[in-house]
Amino acid sequence: MTLPRNIAILCFDGIQILDVTGPAAVFAAANDAAGRAFYNVLILSAEGGLVQSNSAITLSTQAVLTIAHDSIDTLLISGGSADGMARFVANAAVKTWVLQTNQHCRRLGSICTGAFALGQFGLIDNKRVATHWSSCTELAERYPYVTVDPNALFIQDGKVWTSAGVTTGIDMCLELVAADLGNHIANAIAKRLVLYARRPGFHSQMSPILSAQSHADPQFSQLIDWIREHLAEPLNVGSLAAKVAMSERNFHRKFTDAVGETPAHFIETLRLDLARQLLATGLSFKSIAAQTGYAGTAQLAKAFERRVGIPLTHFKETQTLRDE
Numbered sequence: 001m002t003l004p005r006n007i008a009i010l011c012f013d014g015i016q017i018l019d020v021t022g023p024a025a026v027f028a029a030a031n032d033a034a035g036r037a038f039y040n041v042l043i044l045s046a047e048g049g050l051v052q053s054n055s056a057i058t059l060s061t062q063a064v065l066t067i068a069h070d071s072i073d074t075l076l077i078s079g080g081s082a083d084g085m086a087r088f089v090a091n092a093a094v095k096t097w098v099l100q101t102n103q104h105c106r107r108l109g110s111i112c113t114g115a116f117a118l119g120q121f122g123l124i125d126n127k128r129v130a131t132h133w134s135s136c137t138e139l140a141e142r143y144p145y146v147t148v149d150p151n152a153l154f155i156q157d158g159k160v161w162t163s164a165g166v167t168t169g170i171d172m173c174l175e176l177v178a179a180d181l182g183n184h185i186a187n188a189i190a191k192r193l194v195l196y197a198r199r200p201g202f203h204s205q206m207s208p209i210l211s212a213q214s215h216a217d218p219q220f221s222q223l224i225d226w227i228r229e230h231l232a233e234p235l236n237v238g239s240l241a242a243k244v245a246m247s248e249r250n251f252h253r254k255f256t257d258a259v260g261e262t263p264a265h266f267i268e269t270l271r272l273d274l275a276r277q278l279l280a281t282g283l284s285f286k287s288i289a290a291q292t293g294y295a296g297t298a299q300l301a302k303a304f305e306r307r308v309g310i311p312l313t314h315f316k317e318t319q320t321l322r323d324e
Contacts, residue, residue, distance in 0.1 A: 004031075004040035005073035005180075010098070010117075011045055011061060014084025017053040018166045019111040023076060026173040026189055033188040034181055042067060046091045054081055064097045070104040074176065079112030079132065079165075089120040098123075107176065109161035111169035118162070119143035127157045132165030170195070219244055220258050227267060231274055231293050235267050267293075272307050275300060279316045 007027050011020050020043060027039040045051045048063030075098070079085070088094060098121055102108050110118050115131040116139060118124045125145040136150040149155060154163035154172035163172035170193070178186035223244055227235065240263055241251035256262050261269065271292040278288045285297040294300040301312040308315065 004037045006040050006042055006067075006071050008042045008044050008067065008072045008075045008101070010064070010075070010077045010088075010094075010114075011043065011051050011059060012078075012080060012084045012088040013052045014081030015051065015053050015059075015078050016080050016112055016166060017055045017057050017059075019078035019080065019114065019169050020053075020059060022167060022170040023111060023173040025193065026170055026177060029189040029192050030177045030181060030185060033185045033192070038181065042072075046088065046094045064094060067097075069097065069100040072101050072105045074107040074109070075101055075105045076108075076161075076169075077110045077114035077117045078169075079110070079114045079116075082113075085113060085116055089117050095121055105159075107159050107161060109163070109172070111163050111172070112165045115139055115162050116142070118160070119146055124160060124162070127160050128155055129157065129160070129162040130155045130164045130168075131162065134165075217258060220255060224259075228270060231267070231271050232291050233293065235293065237263050268303060268307065272304055275304060276308070276315070279312075285312065285316075 007023075009020050009023060024041050024043070027041050031037050031039055043059055043061045044064045044067060045061040046064060048061055048066065050058045051061050052058050077098075098117075102123060108118070108123060110129075110131075112132045113135050115124065115129050116135070118129075119139065119142065124143070126147075128147040128149055129139075130149055130152045131139050133150060136148050140146065140148040152164065153168045154161065154175065156175075161172055161176065163169045174186045174190060177189060223240065226243065227240070237248050237252055240255075241248045244251060246254070252263060255266075259266055271294070275288055275292045278291060283291075285300065289295070289297050289300040292300065294303070297312075304312045304315070
């Protein structure tokens with residue numbers, strides 16, 4: 001009988017609780033979906049015992065030194081408070097254990113700001129990585145030999161897997177399960193966890209709607225809601241300016257200042273974000289183009305490849321494979 005694969009999740013006082021419980025829930029659900037104990041989740045810390053999260057919840061952990069280096073299949077480091085992370089990476093015993101375990105484990109990774117620990121231990125030099133959007137600049141400055149992608153939800157670079165903030169650890173771990181047990185198991189887990197969809201790593205961290213509304217004043221926030229509901233219709237500066245009783249020139253300037261994008265660029269952002277969602281539903285290109293305000297498939301495909309960076313057909317193929 002094959003023994004379960006050990007998944008070690010390292011944490012510390014001040015951890016972001018979902019960085020630990022999200023991945024742990026995915027691997028536990030994988031066992032249920034597979035009908036056997038394929039994974040064994042180990043929650044570890046420097047000293048073992050109770051670890052205090054940043055949300056008033058404590059976790060019971062095992063000390064890293066009680067776990068054999070060569071027994072770990074996948075090692076993940078969670079994120080959390082800056083003070084907690086500083087104490088964690090300064091612990092010589094933890095560093096030694098992580099470095100030795102890295103020599104044996106099949107996969108190494110981080111959730112959220114756990115990437116700072118990988119950087120401090122020298123495990124992501126010359127790697128492309130993800131972390132929480134608010135920490136991307138700091139991570140890149142602190143570790144100049146690391147390529148930080150500020151947009152990706154998660155990234156695989158060789159054996160190293162890194163995810164962006166908080167819930168993206170769930171997305172990444174679903175992909176780890178898919179690699180081990182197949183997409184049908186990962187999709188069953190997503191359904192069990194009541195996720196809206198499995199998100200591929202190249203999806204943007206920040207919803208364009210939330211990002212825009214977090215910066216816009218109430219007047220433009222309402223307009224953004226209206227735009228989202230009318231993406232299939234012709235939209236131009238003149239009609240939008242009239243909605244908020246401004247001249248076209250004044251509207252263009254103030255909207256760009258408030259949202260960080262010109263009106264035309266923002267509308268395209270929303271249309272392509274909707275297109276990516278619709279591509280996962282199996283709709284035809286023609287139907288998607290109509291629902292997102294494009295004159296036809298060719299216009300949609302041209303805009304999609306220019307902004308997303310991959311051909312429309314390739315993106316749809318990746319979605320199809322995820323549903324198999």
